[in-house]
Structure formats: structure tokens, C-alpha cells
Amino acid sequence: MTAFARNQWYVAAYGREVGRDLLGRTILNEPVAFYRSEETGTVVALADRCVHRRFPLTAGRLDGDRVVCGYHGFTYDTTGTCVYVPGQKRIPRTARVNSYPVVEQDSFVWVWIGDPALADPGAVPRAKHLADPGWTTVGGMEPIDAGYGLLVDNLMDLSHETYLHGGYIGTPEVAETPTTTEVDEGAGIVRVSRHMDDAECPPFYARSTGIEGRITRWQDIEYHAPCLYLLHSRIAPVGVLPGPDGDDSHAFHVEITYAITPSTDGHVYDFWCVSRDFAQDDEEVTTFLHDFNRTVVMQDVDALNLLQKALDTEPEGYQELSINIDTGGLAARRILARLAAEGAGPSVPVPAPAR
Ligand code: FES
Ligand SMILES: [Fe+2]
Structure with a gap:
């Protein structure tokens, strides 16, 4: 835990x-x-x-x-x-x-x-798009019966989209495309990027943007430990992204925000938001993104409830096997362990100086 x-x-x-x-x-x-x-x-x-x-x-x-x-x-x-x-x-x-x-x-x-x-x-980390009129945001909060570390793991490795969210936000390219990870230990920030040049367009984006056919899809995660998780998502028909000089202004932008708030041991609040900078006043798109994303979030909720139950019956010190996709999640775990140790203060009483 x-x-x-x-x-x-x-x-x-x-x-x-x-x-x-x-x-x-x-x-x-x-x-x-x-x-x-x-x-x-x-x-x-x-x-x-x-x-x-x-x-x-x-x-x-x-x-x-x-x-x-x-x-x-x-x-x-x-x-x-x-x-x-x-x-x-x-x-x-x-x-x-x-x-x-x-x-x-x-x-x-x-x-x-x-x-x-x-x-x-x-020192409160910013998620300015959530209160910016240039973005339309939908969101909610779901409690999960799982330790918050499991939600951090889940969000740091999006290859699970292909399997857990197939037909919603996952396509084969997400799991197949390698990621790059950057860690700023001091600031407690982990960045994980996956840029797919030519990918299937999942319903989440096809129905909200109207794009038909294949897309370039960028996922850039920025996790500010312990609580704030930002996923900068950019979507465009193949050939549009990146523009000259790496310009991404012709893409559809979606900011996915999570706040991961530990409640009690084995329970976490999962705050989620989806913000977009297109079709801003289109109520149909707003309703679609809210309902569709809630379905996706509930797939994670169900999976993490199940995973926590399974882990609860594992013997103490059970083994895991990590691979490349876990690089970001492992960095996050390291930072969380450090923050927990710092926040706990000295764990042993300091002995009085000898006289
Ligand atoms: S007044 Fe609060 S418990 Fe008695
Ligand atoms: Fe998920």
C-alpha cells in the first residue's frame, strides 16, 4: 500500500x-x-x-x-x-x-x-484550463475502493487504454507505441509522452471532433505528485500534426485532468475532468464527452476495485514484474515514497545529547 x-x-x-x-x-x-x-x-x-x-x-x-x-x-x-x-x-x-x-x-x-x-x-499546482472560458469542461468524481497508488499506476501507464478501454478511447496503437519518460525529482513531476503518428481514431475523438479516418494522436502526461495529473491530448487528421516548427495549433486539443486524493487506507477520490477547445457551445458534444468519459472512468473504477480485492488476499511481499511501460509509474512511486517520508517527519525520537 x-x-x-x-x-x-x-x-x-x-x-x-x-x-x-x-x-x-x-x-x-x-x-x-x-x-x-x-x-x-x-x-x-x-x-x-x-x-x-x-x-x-x-x-x-x-x-x-x-x-x-x-x-x-x-x-x-x-x-x-x-x-x-x-x-x-x-x-x-x-x-x-x-x-x-x-x-x-x-x-x-x-x-x-x-x-x-x-x-x-x-505552491498549489495549476490547472488553469478548468476555469478558463477558452475551454469547455465536463467532470465528476468517483470514489474507488482501492489505494491511491493503484490509481496513480493506472494513470501513468495509458497502454491499458487498448485493453481496458478498447472501443472507447483505446486502439491498438496506444499499447504498441513506446513512451518517453522525464522525471523532475526535485519538483516531484513525472512526464510521460506517447506520440502516435498514424492511429485509428477511437469513438471518444471521432464523435467529438467529427474526424473520419486515421489520426495523429499525442498524449503528454504531466503528473504533479501527489495529487494533480494532467494529460495534454492533441488529435488531428494524419499529416496535420505537427505543423511547421512543431506547431500544434491546428490540432484539436483536449486536456484530461485528474485529481487523485487519498481518502482512507484502500480508498481514493478520483476527480476527473475533460476540457476541450473546440465545439465549445455544442451541447451534444458536451453531453457525449461527459457520459462517454464517465463510462471510461467507471471501467477504471471497476478494474481497480477488483485489483485491490485481489491484492488484499495476496501474501505479504508479493512480487510484481515491471517492463518499459511502467517507467513513469515507478518514478511516481519513488517520488510518492519520498514525499511520504518527508511529510512523516523524523520517524524515531531524537535521543537527548549525552552529557
Ligand atoms: S455537542 Fe457535539 S458531541 Fe456533544
Ligand atoms: Fe483508464
């Missing part, structure tokens, strides 16, 4: 999901309650456990910008400080729940899991 990397930004929700109803998400084993402040319009994130008897705050209600616990009425302000307890005037000094740093950006609500003092809002 891939260890969790603390002291990182994670996508908790789409901005549109967070309003005046309490929304609960469990991220890196931490139950968090989200709501939008009436006063400032910003998103508030508080630990979803009442300090009194641990009742989930998401089962309570909002009173203006305050959260009222649904069990005995402890009431918290936006900083998590308790401002009311029943039956007495004195509020215990320790009556507060954690509040989490939040950044709302590119249509996502990002939450910092770890030491709040280390949270740098400027």
Missing part, C-alpha cells in the same frame, strides 16, 4: 460542491467538514469531529457562519474555536477543532493536510 504524503495540497472538492450545506470528505484519514462562509464567500474546512463526544459536525447544521453540533449543540466559528456550550457560561479553553488551510483555484477546492504553518498557497 502506498504511504500517504502529508504536508501537501489535495483536492477536496469542486468549488461548486461547497455551499451552505456541510460537505464531508475524509482525506488522508482525516474527516473534514467543508462549507462556504456567508460573510466572505470563502471555503471553510474544519475537523469533522465535535470536541465533546466526537459526533460528526457534518451531521449538524450551519447557523450563519457557525457550525452547530447536531448532538448537544457545541458551536464553532470559522476558525474552529468553540463559541457556545450548553448549560454553562464558561467555555473550556481546549474547546476547538482543527481548521485547515484552503485554496480555491481552477475550480477546485484544495486543502492542506499536515502542519498548517508549512502551507504555501503559492
Whole structure:
């Protein structure tokens, strides 16, 4: 099981999901309650456990910008400080729940899991196309009963498209075309590229672009560990891509975005978006891409649910066999292991100096 990397930004929700109803998400084993402040319009994130008897705050209600616990009425302000307890005037000094740093950006609500003092809002990775009027985006979120490492593996190696998503987004050329991998260890970014010069056009692109016949298809993955995965996809009839000087402006552009947010051990939130820069106002294309891509995502969900179940019954220390297609995924695993070790802090107590 891939260890969790603390002291990182994670996508908790789409901005549109967070309003005046309490929304609960469990991220890196931490139950968090989200709501939008009436006063400032910003998103508030508080630990979803009442300090009194641990009742989930998401089962309570909002009173203006305050959260009222649904069990005995402890009431918290936006900083998590308790401002009311029943039956007495004195509020215990320790009556507060954690509040989490939040950044709302590119249509996502990002939450910092770890030491709040280390949270740098400027370090949230960007997915600008998601909130850019030059793109039309569809998306959703599916919970998966699998460790988040399995979803990272899945997304870093798209050769599975040919087999798991054949007839949807996969064609023989995806599995047959070798990839190149670049790793920026320091920045925690893995890039995997596959450029197919002459490939079958899968229904996903044929029906959205109207292209008939064979295509040039470029897949350029950019994974910002641990949470954000971008797939820059370019599609054009054979002979159009690349244009002079490597220009790709005559291609159809599709940005596939995933946010991979570990929930509890063996469970992950799979946020997915498909953005396009063509047929932007065509509702039929919008509906098609949403429904079709959700079907594709559910193929992955089913496969990863099955895979996790199988792995759960494997003996400790089971073997895998990796080949070239796994280069990007293995690099991602390495980076995640490093981030998890860094986020965990010193794992052994430092002994007192000898005198
Ligand atoms: S558990 Fe919340 S007030 Fe008692
Ligand atoms: Fe897939």
C-alpha cells in the first residue's frame, strides 16, 4: 500500500460542491467538514469531529457562519474555536477543532493536510484550463475502493487504454507505441509522452471532433505528485500534426485532468475532468464527452476495485514484474515514497545529547 504524503495540497472538492450545506470528505484519514462562509464567500474546512463526544459536525447544521453540533449543540466559528456550550457560561479553553488551510483555484477546492504553518498557497499546482472560458469542461468524481497508488499506476501507464478501454478511447496503437519518460525529482513531476503518428481514431475523438479516418494522436502526461495529473491530448487528421516548427495549433486539443486524493487506507477520490477547445457551445458534444468519459472512468473504477480485492488476499511481499511501460509509474512511486517520508517527519525520537 502506498504511504500517504502529508504536508501537501489535495483536492477536496469542486468549488461548486461547497455551499451552505456541510460537505464531508475524509482525506488522508482525516474527516473534514467543508462549507462556504456567508460573510466572505470563502471555503471553510474544519475537523469533522465535535470536541465533546466526537459526533460528526457534518451531521449538524450551519447557523450563519457557525457550525452547530447536531448532538448537544457545541458551536464553532470559522476558525474552529468553540463559541457556545450548553448549560454553562464558561467555555473550556481546549474547546476547538482543527481548521485547515484552503485554496480555491481552477475550480477546485484544495486543502492542506499536515502542519498548517508549512502551507504555501503559492505552491498549489495549476490547472488553469478548468476555469478558463477558452475551454469547455465536463467532470465528476468517483470514489474507488482501492489505494491511491493503484490509481496513480493506472494513470501513468495509458497502454491499458487498448485493453481496458478498447472501443472507447483505446486502439491498438496506444499499447504498441513506446513512451518517453522525464522525471523532475526535485519538483516531484513525472512526464510521460506517447506520440502516435498514424492511429485509428477511437469513438471518444471521432464523435467529438467529427474526424473520419486515421489520426495523429499525442498524449503528454504531466503528473504533479501527489495529487494533480494532467494529460495534454492533441488529435488531428494524419499529416496535420505537427505543423511547421512543431506547431500544434491546428490540432484539436483536449486536456484530461485528474485529481487523485487519498481518502482512507484502500480508498481514493478520483476527480476527473475533460476540457476541450473546440465545439465549445455544442451541447451534444458536451453531453457525449461527459457520459462517454464517465463510462471510461467507471471501467477504471471497476478494474481497480477488483485489483485491490485481489491484492488484499495476496501474501505479504508479493512480487510484481515491471517492463518499459511502467517507467513513469515507478518514478511516481519513488517520488510518492519520498514525499511520504518527508511529510512523516523524523520517524524515531531524537535521543537527548549525552552529557
Ligand atoms: S458531541 Fe457535539 S455537542 Fe456533544
Ligand atoms: Fe483508464
